[in-house]
Amino acid sequence: MRRVVITGMGTVNPIGNSAEEFKEALFAGKNGISLITRFDTSELKHKVAGEVKGFDAAAVIGKMTARKTDLFTQYALAAAKEAMTQSGIAGTLESDRIGVCFGSGIGGIETLVQDHKNLLEKGERKVSPHFVPKMIYNIAAGNIAIEYGANGPCTAVSTACATGTTAIGEGYRTILHGYADAMICGGSEAAITPLTLAGFGNCQALSDSNDPETACTPFDKRRSGFVMAEGAGVLVLEEYEHAAARGAKILAEVVGYGSTCDAHHVTAPDPDAKYVAKAILDACPEGADLSKVYVNAHGTSTPLNDKTETTAFKRAFGEDAKKLHISSTKSMTGHMLGATGAVEAIASVLALMNDTVPPTIHLEEADPELDLDYTPNTAVQTPLEIALSSNLGFGGHNAVIAFRKV
Numbered sequence: 044m045r046r047v048v049i050t051g052m053g054t055v056n057p058i059g060n061s062a063e064e065f066k067e068a069l070f071a072g073k074n075g076i077s078l079i080t081r082f083d084t085s086e087l088k089h090k091v092a093g094e095v096k097g098f099d100a101a102a103v104i105g106k107m108t109a110r111k112t113d114l115f116t117q118y119a120l121a122a123a124k125e126a127m128t129q130s131g132i133a134g135t136l137e138s139d140r141i142g143v144c145f146g147s148g149i150g151g152i153e154t155l156v157q158d159h160k161n162l163l164e165k166g167e168r169k170v171s172p173h174f175v176p177k178m179i180y181n182i183a184a185g186n187i188a189i190e191y192g193a194n195g196p197c198t199a200v201s202t203a204c205a206t207g208t209t210a211i212g213e214g215y216r217t218i219l220h221g222y223a224d225a226m227i228c229g230g231s232e233a234a235i236t237p238l239t240l241a242g243f244g245n246c247q248a249l250s251d252s253n254d255p256e257t258a259c260t261p262f263d264k265r266r267s268g269f270v271m272a273e274g275a276g277v278l279v280l281e282e283y284e285h286a287a288a289r290g291a292k293i294l295a296e297v298v299g300y301g302s303t304c305d306a307h308h309v310t311a312p313d314p315d316a317k318y319v320a321k322a323i324l325d326a327c328p329e330g331a332d333l334s335k336v337y338v339n340a341h342g343t344s345t346p347l348n349d350k351t352e353t354t355a356f357k358r359a360f361g362e363d364a365k366k367l368h369i370s371s372t373k374s375m376t377g378h379m380l381g382a383t384g385a386v387e388a389i390a391s392v393l394a395l396m397n398d399t400v401p402p403t404i405h406l407e408e409a410d411p412e413l414d415l416d417y418t419p420n421t422a423v424q425t426p427l428e429i430a431l432s433s434n435l436g437f438g439g440h441n442a443v444i445a446f447r448k449v
Contacts, residue, residue, distance in 0.1 A: 045284075046283035047218045047282065047296065047297045048294075048297065049279065049280060049293070049295050049296070050291045050293060051126035051127055051129040051130025051279035052279075052392065054277070055121050057095055057096065058376055060095070060098055061125055062125065066393045069375065069390055069401045069422075072401075072402045072404045072422065076092070077091065077092075079091065079094065081235060082236075088244055089240045089250075089271075090253045091252075093271070093272025093273065093274075093376050093377025095233075095273055098117075100114075103120075104124065108120065112177055113182075115147055115150060115183060115231045115234070116182055116183045118231045118274060119183035119275045120190060122275040122276055123190065123229075126229075126278060131289075131291060132289075132291070135285070139194040139195050141191070141194075141223060142196035142197055142198075143195075143196075143197045143198070143228075144196070144197075144198045144213050145184040145187055145227065145277075146199055146207065147199075147206065147231050148380040149180065149380060150178060150179060150180025150181075152233075152236060152239060154171075155178050158170045158171055158174045180201060181199030184197055184199040187227055195226075196222055196226075202438070203380070203436030204343075204380055204436040205442040206380075207230030207379075207382055207383055207384025207385030208384030209302065210228045210385065211228045211229065215280060215297045218280055218282050226280045227277060227279055228277070229388075230276060230385040231276075232272075232381045234273065240271065247268070248268055249268045249269060249270070249271065250267050250268040251268060257405065261340070261344045261349055261405075261406065261417070263405065263406050263409075263410065265407075267344070269343040271377060271380070272377030273382070274379045276386035276387075277385065278389065280297060294449070295392045295446040295449055296446065297445070298445050299326035300445070301327075301441070302325075303321050303322045303325075305318050305319070310437050312351040314347070314354065316351050319352065320355045320358035321441075322433070322441040323359040323443050328429060331428070332428060336367055336427070336428070336429045336431065337368045337369075337370075338367050338368065338431045338433065339371075340352050341434050342374070342403065342417075344374070352435070355433075356369070356415060364415055365414075365415055365416065368400040368423065369403075369418065370400055370401050370418040372386075372390045372403075374403045384432065384442065391430035392446055394427060395429075395447075398425060399425075399427075400423040402422050403419055404420055407419075428447065428448050429446070429448075430445070430446045431443055431444070432446075
């Protein structure tokens with residue numbers, strides 16, 4: 044059986060524009076949620092988000108590329124650059140043995156909104172010739188493949204909020220079954236716009252609070268909805284023997300992937316949690332010592348999700364679920380939609396590498412129905428061997444990926 048390891052990681056997100064910045068902020072419990080600065084929110088109900096801060100696309104990926112790409116692709120290319128640099132894999136494989144599995148929940152919606160405005164106000168000649176290749180959601184995957192000459196499998200996936208996790212899982216399977224020896228995997232999102240805020244808000248998914256300190260409160264009794272965020276995460280997955288032979292630094296091993304569907308409702312998770320639990324068990328290595336397992340939960344801060352996830356952990360592990368170290372890093376970053384699973388996979392690997400459980404910040408008021416260890420407010424140092432990253436998406440998509448310390 045082929046083994047799959049991680050040799051590179053890169054991210055752009057609300058609490059760090061590199062994996063190292065992310066690590067420091069993650070363990071410090073930094074809050075990346077703030078009042079929106081990108082546009083006027085005076086007429087909007089929802090005024091907070093997890094914005095990426097201090098990102099200079101031209102400096103990272105070049106002026107020409109930045110001009111021709113939507114922000115979600117810019118984030119993707121920046122994260123891929125960091126991950127590929129760390130991995131050092133470039134030039135070590137035939138080009139058709141390295142591929143891409145990368146996704147987005149929404150794609151280039153900033154481009155869509157702007158060019159639709161141009162069409163209505165100025166006519167069709169003012170719609171950019173770059174409109175379509177900036178907007179389509181597969182284009183981040185395509186741009187990554189072009190940048191690194193990856194001629195192997197190139198797939199764009201979208202499973203809503205589970206996208207980043209699904210992309211890593213499918214990339215893992217691609218290497219496991221011999222279709223490639225390395226895969227550049229992850230997800231990206233840049234969807235903080237008045238339109239998306241109104242859309243998610245009107246379907247009652249967003250937090251009722253505009254206070255950055257109380258808007259996102261996963262597993263807390265006060266939780267009322269999620270906070271939109273943006274960013275990207277990229278992991279370079281590699282077949283173990285190839286990585287070892289070239290002397291690559293191995294960050295963690297991918298040891299399981301579970302993918303199921305509730306087939307229940309377009310937005311609400313199935314409260315029975317049967318198929319979330321199945322995805323967890325499909326991913327988690329058999330016989331794992333649960334006292335040394337970290338779970339980066341989906342933990343969106345919605346009333347239904349946090350209760351359903353808690354039910355799923357109990358269905359999967361019974362009373363032993365109380366041994367798990369669980370946290371929601373969305374309490375710090377907000378919900379990055381299609382990028383969230385990839386960024387949270389990086390958080391999970393960082394937890395393993397540092398034997399440190401990131402906190403769930405803003406967890407102040409216990410909910411009697413949620414009685415597991417959610418690591419409130421302060422990071423915890425403890426021996427860890429396995430990390431699970433769980434994400435659930437609109438449409439009933441459930442994806443869980445498992446990592447082992449090396």
